[in-house]
Amino acid sequence: xxxxxxxxxxxxxxxxxxxxxxxxxxxxxxAGLYPAPGNALTAAHALNIDLDGKKSALNFSLLKxxxxxxxxxxxxxxxxxxxxxxxxxxxxKKWYFPNIPVLYRNISMxxxxxxxxxxxxxxxxxLFRQVDFVTSVGQPSLDDxxxxxxxxxxxxxxxxxxxxxxxxxxxxxxxxxxxxxxxxPADPLVMHIGQFSDEKxxxxxxxxxxxxxxxxxxxRLILIGEGKxxxxxADTVSQSAGLRSHVFLAGxxxxxQEWLAGADIFILGSTIxxxxxxxxxxxxxxVPTVAVQVGGVSEVVQDDVTGLLLHKHxxxxxxxxxxxLIEDKPLRxxxxxxxxxxVSAHFSLDACRRNFETLxxxxxxxxx
Numbered sequence: 001x002x003x004x005x006x007x008x009x010x011x012x013x014x015x016x017x018x019x020x021x022x023x024x025x026x027x028x029x030x031a032g033l034y035p036a037p038g039n040a041l042t043a044a045h046a047l048n049i050d051l052d053g054k055k056s057a058l059n060f061s062l063l064k065x066x067x068x069x070x071x072x073x074x075x076x077x078x079x080x081x082x083x084x085x086x087x088x089x090x091x092x093k094k095w096y097f098p099n100i101p102v103l104y105r106n107i108s109m110x111x112x113x114x115x116x117x118x119x120x121x122x123x124x125x126x127l128f129r130q131v132d133f134v135t136s137v138g139q140p141s142l143d144d145x146x147x148x149x150x151x152x153x154x155x156x157x158x159x160x161x162x163x164x165x166x167x168x169x170x171x172x173x174x175x176x177x178x179x180x181x182x183x184x185p186a187d188p189l190v191m192h193i194g195q196f197s198d199e200k201x202x203x204x205x206x207x208x209x210x211x212x213x214x215x216x217x218x219x220r221l222i223l224i225g226e227g228k229x230x231x232x233x234a235d236t237v238s239q240s241a242g243l244r245s246h247v248f249l250a251g252x253x254x255x256x257q258e259w260l261a262g263a264d265i266f267i268l269g270s271t272i273x274x275x276x277x278x279x280x281x282x283x284x285x286x287v288p289t290v291a292v293q294v295g296g297v298s299e300v301v302q303d304d305v306t307g308l309l310l311h312k313h314x315x316x317x318x319x320x321x322x323x324x325l326i327e328d329k330p331l332r333x334x335x336x337x338x339x340x341x342x343v344s345a346h347f348s349l350d351a352c353r354r355n356f357e358t359l360x361x362x363x364x365x366x367x368x
Contacts, residue, residue: 001066001078001085005036005050007226007252008195009277010082010107013161018043020353029073033062033084037226039252047073055084063088067096077360081105087123090130101132101363106141106156108274109295111148112199125149133363135159135356137275138296159356162349163280166257170286173262177222181248188219188326191263191282193256196227199272204313206236206243208269211319213246216326221247222263224256261285264332265325269313273297279307280347283339288332290321300347306339 002011011032018030022045030043032050042048049069053062066088070078078100080089089102114121128134128149134156136142146153178185190209194200202223209221223233230249237247253259256278260266266282266289273295280300282289289307291297303309308321325332 001031001033001089002081003032003083003085004034005030005032005041005048007039007041007254010105011041013107013277014079014081014105015041015043016162016164016349017353017356018046020045020349021356022046024353024357027073029069029075031066031069033066033088039254058087058091063091063095066092070097070100075100076364077101077103079103079105082107086127086131090127094130099367101367102130103359103363104128104131104134106134106136106145106274108137109141109144109272111144112272112295114148116148121148131155132367133157133359135359137161138299140296140299141274157359159352159359160347161275161277161280162352163277163284163343163347164349165284165344166255168258168261168285170261173258173260175262177259177262181220181222183220184218188216188265189263190219190221190265190267190322191224191260191287192221192267193224193260193278193281194268194270195225196229196233198229199270200225200227201269201271201313202229202233203236204269204315204318205267206233206247207315208267208318208322209247210242211316212322212326213242215319215323219246219326222250222259223247224250224253224259226252257281257285260287263287265290265322266307267291267318267322268297269318270294270297271313275299280343283336283343286333286336286340288325288335288339290318290325292318300342302338302342305335306342307335 002014018028022028028046030046030048033053035052036050051065053059078089080086093102114124128151136158142158145151174185212219234249237243260282266287268291275296279289289301291301292310301307301309
């Protein structure tokens, strides 16, 4: 279960996992609580369903639709993947199906969304008491969950996100992008992927890129994604003579790895993160990352090994790291090769699927 079938990190992972589980003989329903966007995310080998609920504090009509779906298909397990899926999964279990275990996928740093002593914190703590098991994307996320909600550590574990291995020709991808946006293929190309939401911190990215352009005037930046802040960022770019011919907003693109294959550097300046899948996707294409350390970013960006890691949101320092990689191709290539090897070794999608299957069996045996 996901909030909606959208191309966002948590939902994309849930779709990839659903597809792989389906391909290995499991019956999977990939259900979105809210209406899907026009470019709906689809899980292959699964039944894709939208419950089309209206977002509110608690939508009883949506809860009844979810209960009807569960009643019709009688799943062995309900897996909730982030955000509002927690409350609806727990309530459908508590009020309708107490014998169906609920698993929750912890994708971020929960303390960032519910401060200690807040009403939301107290409500979420009550909800988590009904959750049978939690998987976290990384150790910092797990530790944060246990501390924030006093969730039993023996009922949670880290299952790293898996990334599908896709191979794209670097030159072909670069030529596709340079032709599309009208820049020279030799121009330094930086890329950012993420929803245009507050925590992805696009204004910081633009501030840092202005500093990059002061030293590398031929540099280009492609921003991939959609979201509530898209129009505001697009206006900022179009109204800035220094940015409008160097920054391109690409909207939704899939597969993003094809676009990443054409980039020199991937960047991330978020204020909140779990373990960012986009960094792993960049690494799979041999592209190093420059990022600010928040949440679990340091689990996938090893400073001077797979990328460059900064410890505060300083636009000049961030730009300096980007320029360092632009100017030092041997270092860029070395970090990119290390990133690819690291992702292949530690973030296999099939290994992730096997870990989830083992957990499902463990939870179901406990329920028997």
